[in-house]
Amino acid sequence: MKVQRVVVVTGGAHATSVTDEGAHDVPLRELLRLDDLAADLGRLLDATGSVTDEEPPPPGAGTLVVGAIGVLDGLAASGADMRWVVGLRLQRLRAVRDAATFGLAAGVAADDLWDWVQDGRGAAVYGRADVALARPAVVATDLADTFGEYARITMPGVTDLPTALAEYLRAA
């Protein structure tokens, strides 16, 4: 797929961070480094990357929309082309099934996203196992990481999430 625009949709969500100093709200955009994610994906895909707190643009025709499960629900309900949608922060045990059920371009599990946010790692995507990637890839065969045509995919030598996601999307 030729991606020309990457739009990461926050949905205006906030998180609550609680420490012994108290509780305070943190925008999810800031907590998950979504601006960095959009910028990295845009750079790697040779596209423009942006973040929006508003309604997502229609996916397709070069526009890749990235969002959490709530965003996916809305897009699916509106009949959007989910093949141009990347699911973000999917529950680990449901990531492959959600990706398959929605028919997503790719899915990113919450564990991997947090690994990238915290340590710059998280290089794993859930995508179609039949995609011919440009570099060697490991397609999971575990029952927990496969469902239908989708599976968890990692690439030796790729250590960060944006790179793994971009590699897969270029080949998809």
Add this chain to the structure above:
Amino acid sequence: MPSHEERDSSPARRAAPRPTPARAHPDPQATAVDVTGPPTSRAHVLALQRAVGNRHVADLMSGRTVQRAGTLDEPVVDAVEQRLAEAVSAQRSGDSTGAPRSGPPAPRAGTSAGAGRPPVVQRMRTLLGALHTALFGRAGNVVRPGLFGRARGPGPAVNPGLVGRFLQLLVRRVRQVHQQARPAPAQAPAALAVPVAPVPGAFAAPMVSAAIVAAAMRWPTLRRIATSLGLDPAAVAPTVASALPPGPTGPSATVPSATGPGTTGPSTTGPVGTQATGPAPVGPVGQPGPGGPGGPPARTDTLVPGLYQSIDPKAGLPGWTFTDIPDDRPDEVSIETLVRAPGGQAGRMVRTYQKGTRTLVLAEAFLHRIPKQDRWLPISPPMTARGTPLETYLTIRAMKILEATYGASFYGRSRPVHISTIINERSMAHIGAAAKKGVPLDEAARTCHSVQYATNAIVQSGGTIESVTFSIGTGRWVEARHIKDQQLLADYQLAPGDKVPYWFDIDIEVKGATTT
């Protein structure tokens, strides 16, 4: 107990009264003697001797006459012994007043006061005697009825020594745990601080007593004794949990199990900013839990009053960071909680509330990166003797958020709980083994690890398990060879080709105190 009597038969020694602490020769003729001030007579000296042995020093120093045994402070003993040595030295030198000599103090009683014995040997005897006393104690003197009235004689040890103290601490600790492990009649026992009874003169703090008990539990014999008392050795000494052999229960650290019901209840406002914490009390003995195979007890079948109410999602814990992210969908809302331990390790948990059916779904929990010892939270009141399991704490936090923000109501209510997409290997093996034996799947599910794991939040939210239903759902039966932990196959006597459920669901009907 070795006598400190000198065996030197030199005339000087024979003439002088021998310093004999501890079990001094009882003198039925002894009467109350004012022993304050410098020794002035043989009777005075003898009284001092008995005082050292009888631990009457407090009486002495306060000016009271010697009457009966009491407790003893070591520095005071030293002072009295010093005075005794001075008296002995004075008498030996012919000083009739017995007044202490000026100049360097005389050698202490029991040391090289006697002539003819090398000082090194004398010191060795003293050290050995002191060591013996330290280990085995020293008997005190008690007033006993005698033929001619009350007299003093060797009595029970008031200084039991380290060995005696160890045994006393062990017995007391075992009794405490056993006492509190008894089923609570109506109310759950209140959390108690570690009430290790102090041994007279003992310096050990409760942590030392726990360490002593922990060390004791390493001995198979003592562990069997604890077990015969109906105690879980790990409960008696949770610090040695890792040293115990693995048991048949305990979560697999490799696979999360979504468990745990939720309950509705009154939201309580806890302390602003910080969760109430407290020492881990000696609480009810529970069953092994998320500490891992053979880990410390992490669940109890008893509601701990105030535990659910005390957990405040907006209150933090020292060193911990909790980040809650809600995902509000049309039919359900999920609370994803990212937790960071004081050591920097991170974990995740997701709890979902299905709006239509008012079901709490235990979706997933990944806490294995957090060290086991950190997965016990010292909140107050604690759930078990070791504290409150992190998973239980996080589940209740999520339930509180759902109650406060999304209209859920759990505490004390009858409600369904759904454990979804179970791929916990231990649960898989358990149910597979039960199915192999023809045990009904619902019955097998009731005793599987996932349900046991869920029991914590169920019980602490004022509920009891009324029924458990197994469902393969969107999962499937797979061969046991797919279980990564092959030891489980041996534990559950499964052949690689036997079938075990994978990605299955369990539905729990929870009965609460109220019905809606």
